[in-house]
Amino acid sequence: MQSLCYRERTTNGRSNPDQSHVRLAYTSLLWNSYVKLNSAFLDILTFAQDGAAPPGGAAGANGPAGNPLAELAPMLMMFAVLFYFIVMRPQQRERKKREDLLGQLKKNDKVLTVGGIIGTIADLSNDGSRVTLRVDDGTRIKFTRSSIQGLYSENAETEA
Secondary structure (H helix, E strand, C coil), X not given: CCCCCCCCCEECCEECHHXXXXXXXXXXXHHHHHHHHHHHHHHHHHHHHHXXXXXXXXXXXXXXXXXXXXXXXXXXXXXXXXXXXXXXXXXXXXHHHHHHHHHCCCXXXXXXXXCCCEXXXXXXXXXXXXXXXXXXXXXXXXXXXXXXXXXXXXXXXXXX
């Protein structure tokens, strides 16, 4: 079986006459595929815009069918509202709580970093973006304020 290919095979610089039907079949196949795809796309657009019944189907017992996009709109709105209240609102509350906690940090607070380091705040920068933690007697580490996970309590460690 011959494969369809656009390029003709040449023999001594001349085109092979028995390959011309392959080029014609390939071109015909491409054109037919384009026409069918274009026709199907236009049918879908017409159906979505007019809200008419699909070709070959009856209009239905209760009259013509409505626009499918208009029928989906209430369901999409319901999902959007649920998404907001289930995902967005709790996230906003947590972010606000964290910002309040980071804004209230002061010297000598015992904190836990995101990396799991426990230390006492030794110094806060003037602009408030950096925190210096005293981890041990002679060890101080600088962190960004956002890397502080929260206040650390000894009771939380023993309960867990």
